[in-house]
Amino acid sequence: MYQYSPLQESKGEIRLLELYPGVFDDDINCSVRHVTLANTLEFTALSYTWGDPKIRKPISVGGQTLEVTINLFDALRHLRSLQKTRTLWVDAVCINQEDLEERSKQVLRMRDIYTCAKTVEVWLGPADDDDFAAMELVRKLGAIVSDPEESLAKGFYNEYQQAFLDTFESAEPKEVRALCQLFKRPWWTRVWVVQELTLANQQEAIQMP
Structure with missing residues (x-):
């Protein structure tokens, strides 16, 4: 099983995960x-x-085995590139979950970690056929707003209420049903997502493949 080396607090260290390239069904090596x-x-x-x-399912970290949850295992398979190594920060791997003192200190640094990240990617879970219909409706709704931050400051809901209603009324029933199902995924119930997304440096959401 994987053995963590302690972080040097005096240097403000964190761990980063280097996810090596491979095809979808390859073992996960990092x-x-x-x-x-x-x-x-x-x-x-x-x-x-x-x-x-x-x-849980096993991944290989530096030639040693580390077990991760199925959801993270699936995320890593989708995040993995075919040609190049990807550098990630993933809490379950980059924090020694068995070291309670380290875990508490690293959790307090999550704000800084997400702020420093070049990008923040969201994994909602494996896609199904309905998700494509849901994302099509999301694209239509997103196109209504030209400047989200300015709109929120002015009163986002009031300014765009009618445009949103018109878009929902013109949408196909399967798109509305699919969007409702998408919002039932467990990711939306996490309190942490507010911090993780508001601290992200990129200006728009990018759909993972």
């Missing part, structure tokens, strides 16, 4: 490196739900 958290780092922070902690 490594962990210690770095000093800084704005110059280039990494992607993952926003996701752990899933059932009792159901």
